[in-house]
Amino acid sequence: MLYNRLFVFGPMLMLAVFIGGCASTASLPEPIAQDDPMPTGTLAEVDLLPDYLQQLDADLAGIDDHQLDSILVARHGRLVYERYFNGYAADTPHDLRSxxxxxxxxxxxxxxxxxxxxxxxxxxxxxxxxxxxxxxxxxxxxxxxxxxxxxxxxxxxxxxxxxxxxxxxxxxxxxxxxxxxxxxxxxxxxxxxxxxxxxxxxxxxxxxxxxxxxxxxxxxxxxAPLGIRNLRWARFDDDSQIDTGGHLLLTPRALVKIGQLVLQQGQWQGESLLSPAWINEATTPQVTLDNTPYGYLWWLHEVDYGVQPVRIIAARGNGGQTLFIAPQFDLVAVTTASYYNDPQAAVVDRIFFNAILPSVPELQAAAQRTAPTGIE
Structure with missing residues (x-):
């Protein structure tokens, strides 16, 4: 299938990149509270093609020891693809790191x-x-x-x-x-x-x-406006201060909501939580960091699938914690993983850029012709 030939490692991608033991379920954070649900739907209802994601499911089903913990996809404000692994579940908060x-x-x-x-x-x-x-x-x-x-x-x-x-x-x-x-x-x-x-x-x-x-x-x-309660901040200074640089515990669904808020220019259910001016400024390239355009604490990417450049806004944390936002296609994706300090965490980028994003019909024809450029 096209999904396979887009990956650098070819049809055996998953066997080539997924090594290492499973996360220990005994160490998983317990749910702290209950978040409000978000709308759900099917791939067809939001006009996403199923081939790539079905192949991703098939590949992952054959591997016992990968360290992906979740993969979620939402389009048009509806959660349409949601997978958990290694003992994680929808209500398990995950360390987001950076x-x-x-x-x-x-x-x-x-x-x-x-x-x-x-x-x-x-x-x-x-x-x-x-x-x-x-x-x-x-x-x-x-x-x-x-x-x-x-x-x-x-x-x-x-x-x-x-x-x-x-x-x-x-x-x-x-x-x-x-x-x-x-x-x-x-x-x-x-x-x-x-x-x-x-x-x-x-x-x-x-x-x-x-x-x-x-x-x-x-x-x-x-x-609170997003209906997120299942969270916990890390602290320092004898617990008197909050770590805003990392280690916030949040569920992947909650992170999808954060992405949706950015996608909607700070609007949520008819209420303005944040000005569009800040969203635009924060997600506009301000500097180059690690050879990548960077806004105000947001990573910014542009990839070319042969049809049009696709702009991606991303939040990233050590181990594979990633929020991807594709404004052109009204799409949000989240991955969490336990590839801490491990270069294999880059697999989450390959999953997004070579499986999730090409599920958008507008990119399907280009994906058949060539792998995207601009991805390291």
Whole structure:
């Protein structure tokens, strides 16, 4: 089938890329509460072709030891494909890792909409000065620099020798204070470098600006309107602060809702939760990070299937936690997986770009002719 020949590894793709043991069901998070359901439907009702997804089902059914935990697809606001593996179920929250960062971007936009934050050009320290009066010489770092990973501080999660590398930060009590203590190595905005510490600092900015803990603000402004209650934030600083850089527990269905909110330009069931202006700005390329266009904590891709360029907005977390949004086709897909620190996590991209997206009829003819370009 066409699905097979689109993959680099050929018809035996799944056997080539899926190795390793299953996740232990004993370690899975227990459901915390019950989320509101979202509309469901069939592939035919939303005009998605079944061939690729049926082949994906067949391939996965023959493998006992892959580390995919869920695959979900929604189109036109309806959930039409939903699979769980390795003991996970619809109500099992999953650690989103750094996909949490994209949710933090939405919260910054909401705080701007509320007037608690003026704009992204505000200096970071204008909100953090009272909490950290001892910090010097950081006044030129703006909120936009934190949103684009371009603070200029010695903070690179990709470099184990960087003082701000996330594992070093996690060993501290107050991660925000530790981030603010880092030395400046480049002018802000000049040199983007993947840095979780800056996104954690954004969480403290939201808290100081709104006068609420981030979890309470997020529940009020984002999660409650979406009917999301089955969640848990990670904490640090003796549980007094919220980790907005990663480790939010959320169900894959809830992450589909987040994608749908972005797709709908901040609208949900007739209510405006977030301004379209913020959605557009946050999902417009601002910098290049890891050789990929990057907005305000959102990854941005463009792939060419031979018919038209397809724009993709993505939230990504270590291990295969991914939210894909294809605005042109009114489509959202979510994967969760346990390929932590494993290059095999890239299989979620192949599943999306070579199985889910070509299920859109507009791309079927092009998929028969050639594999898409622009995918690494």
């Amino acid at each position: 996909a949490t960062k994209s949710i933090t971007s939405l919260l910054v936009g909401m705080a701007i909409d509320d007037g608690a934050i003026l704009n992204v050009d505000q200096p970071m320290m204008s909100h953090l000065r009272d909490a950290y009066p001892e910090v010097d010489d950081k006044g030129d770092i703006q909120l936009r620099h934190l949103l684009t990973m371009a603070s200029g501080l010695d903070c690179s999660d990709r470099d184990p020798d960087s003082r701000g590398q996330e594992d070093r930060m996690y060993r501290q009590r107050d991660w925000v204070g530790y981030f603010l203590s880092l030395e400046t190595v480049a002018p802000p905005g000049l040199q983007p470098d993947y840095c979780t510490g800056g996104v954690v600092a954004l969480g403290r900015v939201i808290s100081e600006a709104t006068g609420q803990q981030v979890d309470a603000y997020a529940q009020q402004k984002l999660f």
